[in-house]
Amino acid sequence: MRVLLHICCAPDATTAYKRLSKVHEVVGYFFNPNIQPYREYEKRRNALEKLSRAWDFNVIYPDYDPEPWFRSIKGLEELPEGSMRCKACMAFRLKHTAESAKELNFDAFATSLTTSPHKDVEFINDIGAKIAKHVGVEYIPSIFRKKDGFLESVHDSRELGLYRQNYCGCIFSLRNDAD
């Protein structure tokens, strides 16, 4: 199958890409308007460009426009990490990925978000399946962090010298990190 893989960051993409590309034709999709400020977005994008060059795969980089993302989490700004704000954020990114997969004639979409030990994989796979049904394109559920997937991602990103961020992405997570 041709799969559009939503990539949240280069370190998480390592395990996700490795595992998916064993059985599918995979193209990355770096859609993350949740990353602020812009210079941080650039750092994470540069890290992914480095990975895709090293491992020779293609990645699509849609325009960076955080305004629609801010609207999608409106009213949830002050909630803590792991709350409804994060669910809205992940659903927003997955919906956009699914719509692009459909538009670009991919058979399915997936996400590297499940490489992270901090993410609610049950929610991600549930919302991924619902979005897939709504948009009309297949979703590939995953728990990439399983079977040492997260450790493997740490190892691979160290070996490749990939930038690893120390906060989730949005200005609210940056603020909490600084507290």
Ligand code: SF4
């Ligand atoms: S903490 Fe992370 S998942 Fe939650 S809203 Fe911010 S960027 Fe999105």
